[in-house]
Amino acid sequence: MSECPAHAPADHPKVPREKVGVLIANLGTPDDTSYWSMRRYLSEFLSDKRVIDYPKWQWQPILQGIVLSIRPFKSGAAYDSIWNKEADESPLMTITKQQVAKLTTGLHAKYGDDVMVDFCMRYGNPSTPSVVKKMVEAGCTKILFCPLYPQYAGATTATANDQFFRALMAEKWQPASRTLPPYFADDAYIDALAASVERAYAAADQEPDILICSYHGLPFRYLKEGDPYHCQCQKTTRLLKERLGWADDRIMTTFQSKFGPEEWLQPYTVEEVARQAEKGNKKIAVIAPAFSADCIETLEEINEEIKESFEHAGGEHFTYIPCLNDDDAHIAALMGKITENLKGWLD
Known part of the structure; x- marks a missing residue:
């Protein structure tokens, strides 16, 4: 008007x-x-x-x-x-x-x-x-x-x-x-993440051995130059673990989407899921807390490439937990x- x-x-x-x-x-x-x-x-x-x-x-x-x-x-x-x-x-x-x-x-x-x-x-x-x-x-x-x-x-x-x-x-x-x-430590955001994990675990035929929190990666050099992203990702995972009431060995932080020759934030998700399968964790779940909406990095990279790496190393049950998207929480x-x-x- x-x-x-x-x-x-x-x-x-x-x-x-x-x-x-x-x-x-x-x-x-x-x-x-x-x-x-x-x-x-x-x-x-x-x-x-x-x-x-x-x-x-x-x-x-x-x-x-x-x-x-x-x-x-x-x-x-x-x-x-x-x-x-x-x-x-x-x-x-x-x-x-x-x-x-x-x-x-x-x-x-x-x-x-x-x-x-x-x-x-x-x-x-x-x-x-x-x-x-x-x-x-x-x-x-x-x-x-x-x-x-x-x-x-x-x-x-x-x-x-x-x-x-x-x-x-x-x-x-x-x-x-x-x-x-940024709202990486916001109570309502952490609660929404935790609720999505609880729903996925309740719906799974077999409970995953470990939850991989896969964040988009950055060159390691950016962390040394003062970018707070790595620390904020680690805090999100820690708060999610505490909200779920889990022990340390049930959840971990990894980073995906490495590009170019430089060292990026580690561990790399695509390598870590294979390591988990090789050490006997044959059932894993992966969640992507840095993404507010499912996209190419989650639907294609995690649910296809990273899943393939896990299964190729002997993994048996791979659960991708979708992004929060338009979930009411x-x-x-x-x-x-x-x-x-x-x-x-x-x-």
């Missing part, structure tokens, strides 16, 4: 009613699984200095000449194996829409038309600048930017925030802004963090 400001002359341009924006952000997704769509997406992702911080002169010739000539075919096939054919979109896109729909319902019930909820992706579409522009044009004079990463990392939370701030630079009238802090946890960070703007 647009109207002339009070006390303004009759010919004053109409302006939209002021509201607060809540902008949900996730990593991103290609538009489809074709070579050129995958190449555009991977080029944007792998050109991000927060993700791969090698000098441009060193990295770009390798990326544009070698990596992007080959990897789009492999990545396209991986995406195709999990693609939501009915909606013609990636599972991450489908799940993000479901999350935003529930958050919109909850926030509108609490704040009415004073809040506008939308989502964007760091890479691909809908782009962060396009959605920020839409929110500003709709009358959002304040925006809470919410990267859905429980644990902070420069390559996830920080680069999402960077893109949000760059989008604000293009606005003549910038809205006031806040960013959602997860939405309630996110609602709690969002409303906490809207205080002073909306109460």
Whole structure:
């Protein structure tokens, strides 16, 4: 709804009613699984200095000449194996829409038309600048930017925030802004994780010998340079263990998705699941607490590649515990963090 400001002359341009924006952000997704769509997406992702911080002169010739000539075919096939054919979109896109729909319902019930909820992706579409522009044009004079990463990392939370701030630079009238802090130790988030584990264990034909908490990896060098991600992942696992009331040997932290020649955070999930099988833990469960929604790294990498590594080493029963996605407990946890960070703007 647009109207002339009070006390303004009759010919004053109409302006939209002021509201607060809540902008949900996730990593991103290609538009489809074709070579050129995958190449555009991977080029944007792998050109991000927060993700791969090698000098441009060193990295770009390798990326544009070698990596992007080959990897789009492999990545396209991986995406195709999990693609939501009915909606013609990636599972991450489908799940993000479901999350935003529930958050919109909850926030509108609490704040009415004073809040506008939308989502964007760091890479691909809908782009962060396009959605920020839409929110500003709709009358959002304040925006809470919410990267859905429980644990902070420069390559996830920080680069999402960077893109949000760059989008604000293009606005003549910038809205006031806040960013959602990481919530790796939030009680409601830990409770939601624990409930998902309990449901999976109750439904399993045979109880797993060990739960592997597999987090997306980072180069080990990033930890030495001050990135807190590794420590926050370890704390999430510890709090989950305590919430479940388990002994130390029933749960462990690992890291997946290693890329390039550097040493990354260890132990590597793909190697650790094989070690577990070889040492006699023939029944394992894997959960991915760093991912707010199932995506290529969980549906394809964990549930296919990592599962295959476990079974090849003699593992017998592999249980993948899905991400929290749009589970009501997860939405309630996110609602709690969002409303906490809207205080002073909306109460």
